[in-house]
Amino acid sequence: MNYLRRCLFLTLLLCLYTQALFAVIEVYEFEEEQQHQQYERLIDELRCPKCQNQNIADSNAPLAKDLRQKVHEQILDGKSHEEIVQYMVDRYGDFVTYRPPLRPVTYLLWFGPFVGVFLVLGILVWRTRRMARVAQQALTQEEEAALAHLLSQNSTKDPIE
Structure with missing residues (x-):
């Protein structure tokens, strides 16, 4: 048993030593x-x-x-x-x-991210302004009459049906 431990220890030591040889x-x-x-x-x-x-x-x-x-x-x-x-x-x-x-060949590399950010911000501003305009538009008299007619029809019905 002692001989086996000694062989195992020497084998382990040899493996560790050879690993150090590879570290250049x-x-x-x-x-x-x-x-x-x-x-x-x-x-x-x-x-x-x-x-x-x-x-x-x-x-x-x-x-x-x-x-x-x-x-x-x-x-x-x-x-x-x-x-x-x-x-x-x-x-x-x-x-x-x-x-x-910075050369003409690398302009996209240097300025592309900034152009992309400004493009996205521009689209967001445009969309929010457009949505605000649509929300602020008043209904015409014909549209109000049609809406009132639909609401009156819906309110006369029994909700259980």
Whole structure:
């Protein structure tokens, strides 16, 4: 029994140890602290083109790993923040940034929600005004006479029938 417990314990320990081998942490070295801060800001700002709404800092996709490596290389080459972002946009399109630029192609993206809200508000105002006008209209003498006739016919009938 003691031998069985020892084997089970060693097997469990081996499983836990091999799990730690799969946990890879990327470590990039920089010459200055400012470069490291720029790197962190860029990988948080750039979106992974392969993943659904994940930045390259949080993504485990191989493409995100390559992009982090490319950002690191460009920072060490002395590229500015704007140059690195422009390189990524040139290569992967505007999708790689969370804030696409304002161009005729992206007008709907930027202004569509506002146009939709104003359109809905306009329709609501129009409908409420229209309903108020309909409710305020007075009956003509002919309509009043027809209504009185219908009410008098209905009141003469026995409600039990």
